[in-house]
Amino acid sequence: MSNIEAFPLETRTPSEYESLVSMGANALDAIPGAVYLCDRQGWLVRYNSEAEALWGRTPLLGEGGDRFCGSYRLYLPDGTPLAFEDCPMASALEDGAATRNQEVLIERPDGTRLVALVNIRALKDSQGTVQGAINCFQDVSAHHALEQELRRKNADLEDFFENSAVGLHIVSGDGIILRANKAELALLGYPADEYIGRPIADFHVDEPVIGDILGKLSSGECLESYPARLKAKDGSIKYVTITSNGRFEDGKLFNTRCFTVDMTCVHTAEAARQESDDRLSATYEAATIGIAEAGADGRLLRVNDALCNMLGRSREELLDMTFLDYTHTDSHDQDAALYARQVAGELDHYVLRKRAFKPDGETVYLDIHSSSVRDTHGGFRYGVRVLQDVTLARRMENQIRDSERHMRNLLEALPAAVYTTDAQGRITFFNRAAIELSGRTPQLGDLWCVTWKLFNTDGSFLPHDQCPMAVALKENRAIRGVEAIAERPDGSRVPFTPYPTPLHDAEGNLVGAINMLVDISERKQAEDRQKTLIDELNHRVKNTLATVQSLAGQTSRNAESAKEGYNRFEARLLALSRAHDLLTRRHWGHTPLASLAQEVLLPIFGAEPGRVTIEGDGIDVDTRVALSLTMTLNELAINALKYGAMSIETGRLSVNWNVQPQSNGTLLTLDWREQGGPPVSPPEREGLGSRLMKRCIERDLGGVFVLTYAPEGVLCRFSFMVAEHSA
Structure with a gap:
């Protein structure tokens, strides 16, 4: 172990700015984050x-x-160009004020941009004069992109309901319209305040129909394209089909979701067809619908112009065919069987929708109304077939079914948790996303929220009767801009943003509320990581500068020459740098002690199998312990390589540690044992290395450090309490 005499101390302590400027060229690279320094005039x-x-x-x-x-160009977050003389660094140098968590846009020479979060502090001398400033900044573009995506999704969900091409309304169990989209209001011509909140029965022409609809839904039936007539604001009648199902609470209908499809045009066409049928006897040839007479074998005996046009064939062609000759194969057997029964007298008439084809292969859909003309004895004379082309209507029906199916799929895939309550806060409905977010299946009738437990963002417990939904119901107002944390039964937690909104009846009375819970886990994790990194960076920069300053001062005081002092200082600075590299690779989190020891010692001793043994209990240590252990192991290793067991080929080194639970924590004990080296004798006085190791173990970690100069080899044992994190 070497002993180094100290140089006299400097009479003046360098300022922060002077210390930073005097650091090695690559010293700032040890700091985990983007950093730069400017002098008083702003020059980098x-x-x-x-x-x-x-x-x-x-x-x-x-x-x-x-x-x-050092940016190519700067902009404000809204894209406004930002002159360099107006940037946060210029302001800090001018007035000496710190800048915390300010965002700017950085443009690179290649045109790409990123959002940077800057933290700037002016560097002053002992008289308070600004000498320069330091800027620590980081890329937060991903966080901005996530926020924009969340806003887009929320807008899409609202747009889905309001701007759907199909009319959609929600009716309470008492028959009150709770909500309607633009398509529904446009269909009937009512403004929202004249439609929403009124009984749905006010808009039905046929009282028995709405009674039947509500009766079926109350009994649990689902309606599929149920025909109805609605009154429009202008007095006209709208023929619609209604597809709906009900939501129940305690076996009672709570509300319904209804899709309303305007079938007025189809109904008008059907009415026109019926009117043509009524006039067929007098207006056969002038009819606008197809009319044909067929014999018992199906051969056409008479056709009108409308049928010729409908099938794209001349009268001569049709009179040389049976009606089965232009019938599509998937409708052939059904039409033939029904007609055979009609000829036999089993049926007086039948109605059939079938597919037929034109000579060019085009498929048309025909509604067939077939009736019999019989003689006085009841014998079959011929069949009268009234045909109407419903190809357009069929296509519309297909489009409607596709639209309804698409809407149902979208509702099933809705990613946000949604639930409703009555006026007392009892849950009346929740979707599958609510089950996923809460980690459990809520019970209808639970109060206020679908979650198991709630917490405020500061970690304090939030009773359910004080949650945003409870506040919205108690104060009868929508709640926006708040966040909370849901705890699942398994202990996991989910941060979320709620959107509770009260619901009212026609008189404005509170009848319940609807809430959407948006999972913001990814955004909160990103925010937490950013805050942690910034806090850790500020802390580590201060600690690192203090450590470097101490190393420089103590090394210079104990160096026998400037060159030796420089070499010792550089070695210790590199050890500190390796520790920072290791912690940076692990994002300044917990580090396995085995990995730490290997990464500190192996670069010093090289790969020499059998000479160095490193083993111990699996444990992870935090950044404070890792830095102190790195400096201590580095000092022991350098001395072992220069003066101890590792200075000759026969020397060996073992590094062992163990952990023992104590009443107040966990005790970590590490043994350093050198063997087979040159004889050891105690130094005449304690050197810088010994003082540095004691400081790391005893002062920084509150432990016990014992260094023994045994003749057969140096023995070192140190122990301290740690917060155990199993590897």
Whole structure:
């Protein structure tokens, strides 16, 4: 172990700015984050490689180089150009005030942009005069992109309901319209305040129909394209089909979701067809619908012009065919069987929708109304077939079914948790996303929220009767801009943003509320990581500068020559750098002690099998312990290599540790044992290395440090309490 005499101390302690400027060229690279320094005039004097990577360019240092910032261009978050003389660094140098968590847009020379979060502190001398400033900044573009995506999804969900092409309304169990979209209001011509909140029966033409609809839904039936007539604001009648199902609470209908499809045009066409049928006897040839007469074998005996046009065939062609000759194969057997029964007298008439084809292969859909004309004895004379082309209606029906199916799929895939309550806060409905978010299946009738437990964002317990939904119901107002944390039964927690909104009846009375819970876990994790990194960076920069300053001062005081002092200082600075590298790779989290020991010692001793043994209990240590252990092991290793067992080929080294539970925590004990080296004798006086190790173990970690100079080899044992984190 070497002993080094100290140089006299400097009469003046360097300022923060002077210390930072005097650091080695790559010293700032040990800091995990983008960092740069400016002098009093704003000229860049130092920056690290991470700052250079974010800038996308290599700025020039010193007067005449880059000033205030190394970016190619700067902008405010809204895209407004930001002059360098107006940037946060320029402001800090001018008034000496710190800048915390300010966002700017950085543009690189290649045109790409990123959002940077900057933290700037002016560096002053002992008289308070600003000498320069330091800027620590980081890329938060991903966080911004996530926020924009969340806003887009929320807008899409609202747009889905309001701007759907199909009318959609929600009716309470008492028959009150709770909500209607734009398509529903446009269909009937009512403004929202004249439609929403009124009984649905007010808009039905046929009282028995709405009674039947509510009766079926109350009994648990689902309606599929149920026909109804609705009154429009202008007095006209709208023929619609209603597809709906009900939501129940305690076996009682709570509300319904209804899709309303305007079938007025189809109904008008059907009415026209019926009117043509009534006039067929007098207006056969002038009819606008197809009319044909067929014999018992199906051969066509008479056709009108409308049928010829409908099938794209001439009268002569049709009179040489049976009606089965132009029938599609998937409708052939059904039409033939029904007609055979009609000829036999089993049926007087039948109605059939079938497919037929034109000579060019085009498929048409025909509604067939077939009736019999019989003689006085009841014998079959011919069949009268009235045909109407419903191809357009069929296509519309297909489109409607596809639209309804698509809407149902979208509702099933809705990613946000949604639930409703009555006016007393009892849960009346929840979707599958609510089950996933809460980690359990809520019970209808539970109060206020679907979650198991709630907490405020500061971690304090939030009773359910004080949650945002409870406040919205008690104060009868929508709640926005708040966040909470849901705890699942398995202990996991989910941060979320609620959107509770009260619901009212026609008289404005509170009847319940609806709430959407948006999972913001990813955004909160990103925010937490950013805050942790910033806090850790501030802390580590201060600690690192203090450590470097101490190393420099103590090494210079104990060095026999400037060169030796420089070499010892550089070795210790590199050890500190290796510790920072290791912690940076692990994002300044917990580090396995085995990995730490190997990464500190193996680069010093090299790969020499059998000479160095490193083993111990599996345990992870935090950043404070890791830094202190790195400096201690480095000092022991350097001395072992220069003076101890590792200075000769026969020497061996073993590093062992164990952990023992104690009443107040966990005790970590590490043994350093050198063997087979040159004889050891105690030094005449304690050197810098011994004092540095004692400081790391006894002062920084509150432990016990024992260094023994046994003749057969150096023995070192130190122990301290740790918060155990199993590897």
